[in-house]
Amino acid sequence: MRRSTKTTKILLLTPPILLTYTTHRFLSTLEAKYPPTDPTTTTSLGLRTPRNPATQHCPAIDVFEARAVPVQSLLKRYRTLLQAHPQSPPITTETTELENKEKKRETLLKAWILTFLNTPPLLHEASIFNLFKNRTYDPGDTGLITFSPSTTPSQKMLKEIPILNDILTIESFTPSNPLPSLLLSWTLPPEPIHFFETLSRWGYPFRLMSGGRHELSISPIYTHNGEEVVDVRFASAHDYEVIEHEGGVDSQKMIPRWVGRLHRGYARFLLHAAVGDVGEPVKILL
Numbered sequence: 001m002r003r004s005t006k007t008t009k010i011l012l013l014t015p016p017i018l019l020t021y022t023t024h025r026f027l028s029t030l031e032a033k034y035p036p037t038d039p040t041t042t043t044s045l046g047l048r049t050p051r052n053p054a055t056q057h058c059p060a061i062d063v064f065e066a067r068a069v070p071v072q073s074l075l076k077r078y079r080t081l082l083q084a085h086p087q088s089p090p091i092t093t094e095t096t097e098l099e100n101k102e103k104k105r106e107t108l109l110k111a112w113i114l115t116f117l118n119t120p121p122l123l124h125e126a127s128i129f130n131l132f133k134n135r136t137y138d139p140g141d142t143g144l145i146t147f148s149p150s151t152t153p154s155q156k157m158l159k160e161i162p163i164l165n166d167i168l169t170i171e172s173f174t175p176s177n178p179l180p181s182l183l184l185s186w187t188l189p190p191e192p193i194h195f196f197e198t199l200s201r202w203g204y205p206f207r208l209m210s211g212g213r214h215e216l217s218i219s220p221i222y223t224h225n226g227e228e229v230v231d232v233r234f235a236s237a238h239d240y241e242v243i244e245h246e247g248g249v250d251s252q253k254m255i256p257r258w259v260g261r262l263h264r265g266y267a268r269f270l271l272h273a274a275v276g277d278v279g280e281p282v283k284i285l286l
Contacts, residue, residue: 027261030268037063043235046172046183047215050239056210057242057249060260063235064268066275071108071221071228073279078111081118085144105221106175110147112232112274113182113216117142117164119273126164133165140165171213180218187211197243200253207253209238234271236263 039048039061050056116122126139141163146153153161158170163184171183188211196208219231246252254260 027265030265030272034064034066034268034271037065037233039063039235042179042217042233043215044172044174044179044181044183044217047213047235047237051185051211052239055242056239057252058212058237058239059249059252059254061235061237062264062267063233064264064271065231065233066271067231068224068229069232069275069278071230074108074111074115074230074232077115077278078107081114081144082148101221102176105177105180105218107149108221108230109175109180109182109216109218110149112218112230113147114143115277116216116234116270116274118144119270119277121270121273122164126167129167130165138165168214182216184214184216185211186214193241197241200243201245205253206256207240207243208255209240212236212238232271232275234267234274236267 042063042065043061048058048061050058123139123142126142127137130140131137141161143161143163145151146158146161153173155172158173161170163170168184168186171185173182174180188208193208193210196204196206200207213236215233215235217233217235219233221228221230223229240252240254242249242252255263
């Protein structure tokens, strides 16, 4: 009887232990491949500033970077995405044979934006969201028209584009110096936020964020091993409400550390998948 109980316990505990160990190894590998980058030199002030600075704080900003991505590989991926979309404008020689440095950086930024927004994990996430929302498995607008070579929409128009079924809102598109970037925002529904705020008032040690921002950016072009390359980045920032009875900013409640690690791991995974779509080696060993 005791042996049967012991065997049952082993059978019940083995799957979660294996899952935890495998997840830890996978996250550790991604963390080693994409270490955190200094946000003060690689992100915009818009990413680092809460939506409502008077009532919110932004306790952590995460930036992950893939270095030395070949310019020609990024442009090739850009052409592939545009050619696969029936409504995209035709690609002219000016799209790839760019003489103007600023125009070239804008095109490379658009290439990185479309590469990232059209990675399979993100497309599946948006499609699943739409399946619950509209009962249709479709990723929605992935930016293939908005960020085509011949399109330069106004900032007002950008804010009205429902990227990935309205999961993300475009806050700004800055194709020129000093930091070519796309700033996106997102918000959580008020119901889960208020639910966890109520729990925290009863002593629960954690709370949800209210929303946050993502930023896609590229570095200046430089030469590596005889070819033109850029560094591509994905950054995230979360906004939390400042609750008066919790004290100062340093004592405000947040999501658990292990949940934060999963968030950062997913961000690294999206970057990893996008760089893989460009054609760079992306093998992950567990």
